[in-house]
Amino acid sequence: MCGSTFLLRKGMMSMSDEAYMMLAIAEAKKAELMDEVPIGCILVKDHEVIASAFNERETSQQAIAHAEILAIKKANEVLGTWRLEDCTLYVTLEPCPMCAGAILLSRVARVVFGAYDKKGGCLGSCMNMYETKGFNHYPEVSGGVLEKECGALLTDFFKKKRDSKKAAAQTNTTE
């Protein structure tokens, strides 16, 4: 009985990972509307979304205004504590060193990310911070959830950027 309940819950959780990642993708799309690199993040506690945010680096001109940092700050406010022990963080891109560190320091139980980031990801790509020995907390990690969709957000965004630059350059030469 216990075993089957566990299996059922496990199955439901994996279904939910994708559903929650869709919400993080929706956040990323909000970033894109503001001409920000589309990266979105949500924090979930007891199956409920308690905070959501997207990358605001350009708008705020703050190097640290990454989606994860902003979502963690909101969750801290909502819960009235810096400890996010029972929370799962969903983010569309593999966290950078700063965010991987912030996730660890806020004691997030689990982090789920979409696309891998070869140029900055610290949960497997450039390094795996959570394999470094000595920290007093290690979040559980699941990578590659809706990887294609999350990655496409970024490749489409940068392609559009390049295309509009090209178009602008052409306009300049024909004028």
Ligand SMILES: [Zn+2]
């Ligand atoms: Zn980051």
